[in-house]
Amino acid sequence: MKRNKQLMVGVLSAALLFNGTMALTPSAFADDDDAVVIVKAPLDSNKILTDWVRLIVVNTSGVASKDLSDVLDGLAAGQTLSQASGLDGNLSTELFKLADQTVANAASNYSGNSDEFDNLSKEIKNKTTEILSIPGYNGNNLKSFDFKAVLQDRMSSLNSAATSLSEDENIDVIDRLQNGATLLQATRLDSTELINRLQHPIVQLLEQAETNGAISSEQASKYKEEALQAIRTGIETPGGITVKVEQAGSGSGFDGAALLKKRGESLIQDISLFTAEYDAIELKDALNSGVKLFQTSGLSSSELIANLKGLWGKDIEEAYQNGQISDKQKEELLNQASNDIQSAINSLN
Structure with missing residues (x-):
């Protein structure tokens, strides 16, 4: 059974309104030699x-x-x-x-x-x-209601939300997704239960919008059905749902070094996802005060490293599956990620 930690609480956490497009299907990239980020x-x-x-x-x-x-x-x-x-x-x-x-x-x-x-x-x-x-x-009170933004926020966090609902360890669910399982298969939850719990935050927000007069009852019903279909598609997509956040006209070659650098900068945030007692802010404060990581995480170094490798590896695996990197590049990035994680954990202990 997973540790009782509220990574997600099944509510809509402050709709993050993205400037870009949302993909409700697996990522697809051109079959050229130049990778995309x-x-x-x-x-x-x-x-x-x-x-x-x-x-x-x-x-x-x-x-x-x-x-x-x-x-x-x-x-x-x-x-x-x-x-x-x-x-x-x-x-x-x-x-x-x-x-x-x-x-x-x-x-x-x-x-x-x-x-x-x-x-x-x-x-x-x-x-x-x-x-x-x-x-x-x-x-x-809602003066206006942006359903597209609300749905996009829900879909952008669908993988993590579904993972947190599973009774299995997060890392096990992530591993199954990386091996091509759908969210429904990876979480091992009943289909109706999973859909209802993922849709619930949107339903609540729609009901509030209807109560406040921001949308009509007909619109609320229509939006609920759209959310249902999107979530159903999401949980039945092999490898989990991918929501891309991108600016118009942007894009360049895949930069593995930049990916690992970004992950390194968010290391404390990543570690906090697997700790039992500390959120990211508390963990950072504790480490800054001289407390060692092994005293705060509730995990052995090997367990924490394995969890982080699974988390970082998902980004690398996704790039590989989309044809963005070769077998050799994937292996090199995974090895570098492992080394970076090992060094970081050692320095914090």
Whole structure:
């Protein structure tokens, strides 16, 4: 059984609105000798923060396992969001965990340095703390509703969301995906259960949008069906779903060194996905204070290295499967990744 860690909580974590196109089918690239790399859009912290605030009531209902209508009723009666959730002081803890996952998703989908992502995390948490104490908070009303952006956010995190729902270890699910299994096969979950749990965050957001008058009941029904079909396609796609985030006109040769450098820069974030007690911010603070990694991770060095190799290897394997790199290049990149991970873990221990 996997460790009880909320990598995902089954709620829509601050819709990340991507500037680009979304592919709901396996990646396909031209069969030429020049490889291709997806160029990430620059981080837009203000937009991510705005979306987090816009969705904070929906996310609260998710982490509190409470109907959205009940939370809204509590706010309408003058309660704070903490009171309406029924979690009181524990709500901030649960939302902070979700904020860490939101920042992790941003780090995976946008380009930026570690300070920018650290600042984004602090801004989200500071704003959350401010909102939780406001009686009758109503800042979540939707003036407009961008279903395409909401669906794209759900699909962009579909692999990680489905993986977190499985009772198997994350690394085992990832291995099955790398070997060509679908998400349904890799997670070993019932089809109906998996679809319902993946669709639930979108359904909640659609219901809120309908309640606020942003969309009609007919639109809500139409969007629910579109989400259902997209998720069904996603879980039945061999190797998992691929959502590309790219800027118009961008693209260049595949840069393995850049890939490993980017992974190295997000090492602490990657490690936090497999630790039992620390999120990324807490882990970084602990290491900066002189605590050794083996004291914080709850894993042996060999276990942690194996998990990280599986995570980094997925990017390399995807490039190989898409014809972007040769057998030799794949082997060289995997070896270099292994060496980089080993060196990094040794330095932190």
